[in-house]
Amino acid sequence: MGSLQASEFATATKEGQIELTQALTWHFRCNHYPPLPVSLVKVAVRIIKRVTANKLDYTDNVRLPKGITYKGSTLAPVSVCIEAWHLQDWL
Numbered sequence: 001m002g003s004l005q006a007s008e009f010a011t012a013t014k015e016g017q018i019e020l021t022q023a024l025t026w027h028f029r030c031n032h033y034p035p036l037p038v039s040l041v042k043v044a045v046r047i048i049k050r051v052t053a054n055k056l057d058y059t060d061n062v063r064l065p066k067g068i069t070y071k072g073s074t075l076a077p078v079s080v081c082i083e084a085w086h087l088q089d090w091l
Contacts, residue, residue: 003086005027005030005031006027006086007089010023010089010090013090014090020090021041021045024044024045024090027086028044028085031086032085032086036085037065037068039066039067039068040064040065040085043062043063043064043065043081044081044085044087046062047078047082047087048087051078051082052091056078057078058077058079058082059077059079060077060078061076062075062076062078063075064076
């Protein structure tokens with residue numbers, strides 16, 4: 001069910017019916033268990049915008065918000081973020 005809702009929100013975002021930040025906030029809070037921190041929304045927006053503009057590659061790393069780490073690092077691979085946060089529909 002979560003995947004279908006994410007897909008619908010991604011479509012609504014692309015059609016201008018809802019802001020990307022709003023859609024991702026809902027997605028992170030309601031479509032994940034446990035909910036993802038809202039502080040990750042800005043990182044997800046940056047990933048979506050930069051990947052779709054071909055300014056960021058799946059092998060690049062992104063900086064995570066203060067207090068969040070990936071395997072002990074403040075950097076995380078874009079591909080891992082996309083998969084773990086289920087951002088595929090926005091790309």
